[in-house]
Amino acid sequence: NAGVTQTPKFQVLKTGQSMTLQCAQDMNHEYMSWYRQDPGMGLRLIHYSVGAGITDQGEVPNGYNVSRSTTEDFPLRLLSAAPSQTSVYFCASSDRWSVDEQYFGPGTRLTVT
Amino acid sequence: SQELEQSPQSLIVQEGKNLTINCTSSKTLYGLYWYKQKYGEGLIFLMMLQKGGEEKSHEKITAKLDEKKQQSSLHITASQPSHAGIYLCGALLKAGNQFYFGTGTSLTVIP
Numbered sequence: 001n002a003g004v005t006q007t008p009k010f011q012v013l014k015t016g017q018s019m020t021l022q023c024a025q026d027m028n029h030e031y032m033s034w035y036r037q038d039p040g041m042g043l044r045l046i047h048y049s050v051g052a053g054i055t056d057q058g059e060v061p062n063g064y065n066v067s068r069s070t071t072e073d074f075p076l077r078l079l080s081a082a083p084s085q086t087s088v089y090f091c092a093s094s095d096r097w098s099v100d101e102q103y104f105g106p107g108t109r110l111t112v113t
Numbered sequence: 114s115q116e117l118e119q120s121p122q123s124l125i126v127q128e129g130k131n132l133t134i135n136c137t138s139s140k141t142l143y144g145l146y147w148y149k150q151k152y153g154e155g156l157i158f159l160m161m162l163q164k165g166g167e168e169k170s171h172e173k174i175t176a177k178l179d180e181k182k183q184q185s186s187l188h189i190t191a192s193q194p195s196h197a198g199i200y201l202c203g204a205l206l207k208a209g210n211q212f213y214f215g216t217g218t219s220l221t222v223i224p
Contacts, residue, residue: 004155033212035214040122040216041115041216042115042117042119042201042214042215042216042217043156043201043203043214044214045211045212045213048211048212058211059211059213090155090156092156101146101158101161102146102156102158102212103158104148104155104156104157105155106154106155107153107154107155
C-alpha cells in the first residue's frame with residue numbers, strides 16, 4: 001500500500017512552459033485535492049475532486065487545470081508556467097471529506113524561472 | 114485573506130518545556146484538524162475536533178476546541194526534539210468541500 005504518490009519530486013520550468021504534476025493513490029479514496037504551500041501562507045487549496053469525473057475549484061485555481069478520469073489519479077496541469085507558481089505542491093486524498101483525515105503525498109517542489 | 118490565523122508563527126523552546134499553539138477562525142468552523150509537517154515532507158494528521166468543548170490527546174499532545182471563540186489550541190507537554198516541525202490547523206469553514214489551512218507554526222526544540 002503506497003498511499004499517495006507524487007511525481008516528480010523536483011522540477012524547474014521556464015516561464016511559459018507547461019507541465020503536469022502527477023498524483024496517484026491506492027486507497028480507493030473518493031476525495032482528492034491539490035494544495036500549494038508558500039512561506040507564511042500555509043497551504044492553499046487549488047482544485048479538488050469528490051469522485052471520478054467531478055472536479056471543482058478551490059481558493060487559488062487560476063493557471064491550473066485538473067481532471068479526474070479514474071479514482072486513483074488526479075493530475076494537476078500548469079498551462080503556461082509563471083514565476084508566481086514557484087511553490088511546493090501537495091496532493092491529498094481522503095475517504096470522506098468532512099470527517100476523515102486527509103493523507104498527503106510527499107510534495108513536488110517547483111521552481112519557475 | 115487568511116481564514117485561519119495561527120500564533121505564534123514560530124516557537125523555539127528548550128527540551129522539556131510546555132508550549133501552546135493557537136488557531137483562530139474568522140468563520141464558523143465545521144470541524145478543526147491538526148496536522149504536523151516535518152521539514153521538507155508531507156503532512157501527517159494528528160487529530161480532529163468537531164464539537165465545542167471537545168478535547169483530545171495523543172501521547173503528549175492535547176488539542177481543544179472552543180466553538181464560541183472559533184478557536185482551537187494545541188498543547189505539547191514536556192517537549193522533545195521529535196516534536197520539532199511545522200504544525201498546521203485546518204478546517205472546513207462552510208458547508209461544502211473547501212478545506213482551509215492556517216499559516217502554520219514552526220516549532221524548534223533545543224536539546
